[in-house]
Every structure is written in structure tokens, then in C-alpha cells.
Amino acid sequence: MAKLSVNINKIATLRNSRGGDVPNVVQFAKDVQRFGAEGITIHPRPDERHIRYQDARDLKPEVYTEYNIEGNPIQSFMDLVLEVKPTQVTLVPDAEDAITSNAGWDTVKHKDFLVDVITEFKNNGIRTSIFVDPVLQQIEGAKATGTDRIELYTEGFAHQYGLGNKNSIKAYTESAVLANSLDLGINAGHDLSLENIKFFKENIPGLLEVSIGHALVAESLYLGVENVVQMYLQKLK
Template structure:
């Protein structure tokens, strides 16, 4: 079964909008696990507009499933993750002012840089994943920098799903097959929801994990968090 990692950034956004500690991000992570999530994802940004660096330290103390930290590998980010030592670090090339991640790595252009970062994280015993577009050249480049996994950036799939899902999924099928041929683990994330998740899972061979936050938290407003997580898990069975 493909694992579900719940991204709790939006819960932190809600907390920060009012100040104080409501909703409690740490408790939310514990509840997600209690309701069946097999991982917790956070994406701390330099301005700490949602997940704060202190949240990451606090979550490390309570997360009992897989802890995945996403982010651009700035010196501050690398210092944080080497202190916390999560199970997985997902490297994302987002600008500091980006609203959300909007592109994968150019693994050819940044080969030397990514190789050094990944080697550094491996020395700390941390599994790495690289956020990439479904482009075979970028998958090949990811293997060359010796990452453990790739995370396919699924926005274009989600955008095209309702108009022509066969066309939308096609480049992801090729990318997934190549990743597995090259010995890479396979994750996916961005704009996945209850409508498009099952089709993605059914068509990507060897999909290890999906990371879902925005849509899942939005669904939870109407369906409740426990029910929502169960519905996402059902799509992955």
C-alpha cells in the first residue's frame, strides 16, 4: 500500500493567523497518526509563515510514524534537519517568497550542488528525496546525484485530470517506470485530492508515498479530520 503522509502546514497557517496555539500543531500531528496517517510532512520556510522551526523540533519529539521535512536546502534549513534528523528530507527548489512549491529541480544544472547536499545528509543518516517534474532527463539526473527517492511534482496531472486523465498521467507513468529502473524510490505530491488520487496510484508502478496537505485540510473542514484521513487511505488501497 502506498503510504499517506499528511502535510500539516495549513494547520500551522490557521494557528498563526490568530496567534496563540490554536489549533495545536503538535496535537494535530498526533491525531493524524492516530487516525491512520503513516507519516507527517512539514515544509518550514525562512519567514516561518506557517510551520516554525520550533514546531519542527517539537514534532520530532512526538511523531511516531515517518517524519518528512521539505524545503530548499539553505544553510539554515540544513542546520535544522541535521539537528532534528527526520526519516526523510525532501529537497524543493522554492524561492523564499513562493506561496507554494511550483517547480521541480533541474537535476542536470544543479548536479554538483545536489550531489554535495545529498552526501551531507546521508552522512547524518537521513534519506533524501528530490522534488522533480515528470521529465525523464530530470529522473536520470536525480539518479546521478545519488538521491534515495524522487517526488514527482503532480500539479500538471491534477490540472489536466478532469479534461483528459489519460493524457495527464502519461508523463508520470514514464517517469515512474524510469525511476524504478534506476533504483529510485518514488513519492508524489502537489494538488492531489480525493478525486484524482486513486487514478494516480493505480497507474504509477511502485508508488511508495504521497504527501497531501492543502486538499486534505480543506476536506477536513467538511468531513472531519478522522473521516478525511480514512477516505484518503481508502483511495490508496
């Protein structure tokens, strides 16, 4: 069974839109864990437009499942991760003005940089994962960096699946087979939803973890948070 890590960025976005502390991101994290989520993911950006750096610190004592912090490894992000020491850090090459993550790493071009960053995190006991596109060369490049895991960037799959093109899974399946042969753990995330998660999981051998935020929060508006968490857990079995 792949683990469900709930990305709570959207809860912070809602809080920030009104000011104050409603909804409270720490309480939401505690609640979704109580409902069965097996991890909490946050993606703090330099402008703190949703999750703030202080949120990362406040969440640390309350996340008793897996704690995953995503982000571009600029110095301030690295300092935060080394201070908080989550279970896992996921390296994402997003620009500061990006609305959301929109590409994986070029692990070949940026190998030396990634090796340095990953070595620093692993020396501090933090599991590492690299956000990558489903391209075999990039999977091989990820292995060369020393990372523990990859996170497959699934927007392309989700978009094509929504159009009825289930063949879009092929590149992801091939990437997973290669990652397994290289002893790389496999995570996945971006636009996964109740509609497509079961098909995706069934076609990704060795899938360890999915990170889901936007869809889960949107679905919860209609179906309720506890119910939606349970629905994902059933589909991930």
C-alpha cells in the same frame, strides 16, 4: 499500498493567522497518526509564515510514523534538518517568496550542488528525496545525485485531470517506470486530492508515498479529519 504522509502546513497557517496556539500543530500531528496517517510532512520556509523552525523541533518526539521535512536547502534549513534528523528530507527548489512549490529541480544543472547536500544528509542517516518534474532527463539526473527517492511534482497532472484530461498521467507513468529501473524510490505530491488520488496511484508503478496537505485539510472541513484520512487510505490500497 502507498503511504499517506499528511502535510500539516495549513494547520500552522490557521494558527498563525490568529496568534496563540490554536489549532496546535503537534496535537494535530498526533491525532492524524492516531487516525491512520503513516507520516507527517512539514515544509518550513525562512519567513516561518506557516510551520516554524521550532515546530520542527517540537514535532520530533511526537512523530512515531515517518517524519518528512521539505524545503530549499539553504544553510538554516540544512542546520535544522541535521539537528532534528527526520526520517526523510525532501529537497525543493522554491524561492523564498513562493506561495507554494511550483517547480521541480533541474537535476542536471544543479547536480554538483545536490550531490554535496545529499551526501551530507545521507552521512547523517537521513533518507533523501528530490522534488522533480515528470521529465525523463530529470529522473536520470536525480539518479546521478545519489538521492534515495524522487518526489514527482503532480500539479500538472491534477490540473489536467480536473479538466477531464486523463492522458496527463502518461508522463508520470513513464517517469515512474524509469525511476523503478534506476532503483529510485517514488514519492509524489502537490494538489493530489480525494478526487484524483486513486487514479494517480493506479497508474504509478512502485509508488511509495504521497504527501497531501491543502486538499486534505480543505476536505476535512466538510467531512472530518478522521474520516478523510481513512478515505485516503482506502483509495491508496
